[in-house]
Amino acid sequence: MHILATEGLTKRFPTVTALDRLTVDVGTGVTGLVGANGAGKSTLIKILLGLLPPSAGGAKVLDLDVTTQGTQIRRIVGYMPEHDCLPPDVSATEFVVHLAQMSGLPRTAARERAADVLRHVGLAEERYRAMGGYSTGMKQRVKLAQALVHDPKMIFLDEPTNGLDPRGRDEMLALIRRIGTEFGISVLVTSHLLGELERICDHVIVIDAGRLLRSSAITEFTQATQSLTVEVEEGVQPLAERLAEHGQQVTQHGRLLLVKVSGPETFDAIRDAVVDLDLCLIRMEQGRHRIEDVFREEAADVV
Numbered sequence: 001m002h003i004l005a006t007e008g009l010t011k012r013f014p015t016v017t018a019l020d021r022l023t024v025d026v027g028t029g030v031t032g033l034v035g036a037n038g039a040g041k042s043t044l045i046k047i048l049l050g051l052l053p054p055s056a057g058g059a060k061v062l063d064l065d066v067t068t069q070g071t072q073i074r075r076i077v078g079y080m081p082e083h084d085c086l087p088p089d090v091s092a093t094e095f096v097v098h099l100a101q102m103s104g105l106p107r108t109a110a111r112e113r114a115a116d117v118l119r120h121v122g123l124a125e126e127r128y129r130a131m132g133g134y135s136t137g138m139k140q141r142v143k144l145a146q147a148l149v150h151d152p153k154m155i156f157l158d159e160p161t162n163g164l165d166p167r168g169r170d171e172m173l174a175l176i177r178r179i180g181t182e183f184g185i186s187v188l189v190t191s192h193l194l195g196e197l198e199r200i201c202d203h204v205i206v207i208d209a210g211r212l213l214r215s216s217a218i219t220e221f222t223q224a225t226q227s228l229t230v231e232v233e234e235g236v237q238p239l240a241e242r243l244a245e246h247g248q249q250v251t252q253h254g255r256l257l258l259v260k261v262s263g264p265e266t267f268d269a270i271r272d273a274v275v276d277l278d279l280c281l282i283r284m285e286q287g288r289h290r291i292e293d294v295f296r297e298e299a300a301d302v303v
């Protein structure tokens with residue numbers, strides 16, 4: 001099932017083209033939208049919500065047209081904006097209940113639903129305190145809670161890890177993954193940090209200056225490389241020499257050996273050499289591409 005699709009989507013501002021003939025097609029699950037600052041991520045989200053008209057091309061979200069059915073889209077899609085304007089003298093509970101009522105829930109249902117989502121995002125007793133005294137992490141959680149409160153089918157999260165410390169970022173990423181898996185809500189999440197999306201996304205879209213660089217399943221980004229990392233307790237030098245004698249391409253990096261995989265015989269050669277030299281093998285693992293590598297290569301191709 002396609003949850004969102006764009007066709008030649010273009011957005012021109014007076015001095016800049018923020019989106020340039022973008023054509024993508026996304027299925028259910030967690031999708032990452034990656035790009036440097038100014039790449040066009042927020043502009044795309046605003047168009048998908050029907051808040052900003054495209055200059056050319058079109059887009060559909062859950063089969064609804066962004067130019068003519070914005071209100072219906074916003075009814076079933078949650079949105080966590082990048083910047084916040086949380087009223088400082090209002091508590092998270094009051095704020096989220098208010099937004100739940102604005103979405104059409106009666107007062108009692110709104111209170112119950114707000115309590116549930118605030119618990120899910122990890123705001124405990126603090127939720128009764130005024131938000132002016134909240135940390136960045138707590139504010140991000142409130143923004144996430146309000147995006148979920150009307151029980152959306154899909155959510156757009158714009159830079160949800162912005163301003164968080166490493167622990168806060170890990171917790172937020174785990175929460176987003178749970179929303180996608182346990183709650184079954186499809187997620188479009190933006191970030192300029194490529195590595196963090198690798199951990200939680202099923203699919204990644206990479207854009208640069210409004211143009212599509214790549215749109216693929218995460219498994220395609222991180223497919224196995226053709227090199228094996230080998231670590232032994234001692235004797236890395238004799239092992240390197242022995243493998244080279246047997247025709248393997250080996251490079252040494254401190255205590256690690258990188259061995260080019262030429263076929264199953266590479267694995268056999270390492271096993272035999274380790275046994276012959278009576279070494280203690282700590283690990284032998286096949287490298288995987290990281291999203292950063294792909295992005296760097298493809299950005300270089302485009303320039």
Ligand SMILES: Nc1ncnc2c1ncn2[C@@H]1O[C@H](COP(=O)(O)OP(=O)(O)OP(=O)(O)O)[C@@H](O)[C@H]1O
Pocket residue numbers: 013014016017018035036037038039040041042043044082159192
């Ligand atoms: N309302 C606007 N008027 C004019 N230019 C705009 C407007 N909104 C965005 N832009 C420009 O469009 C380009 C894309 O901006 P956008 O905010 O979509 O990028 P982004 O990838 O979300 O980056 P960031 O993470 O920094 O917000 C930028 O050059 C930005 O300056």
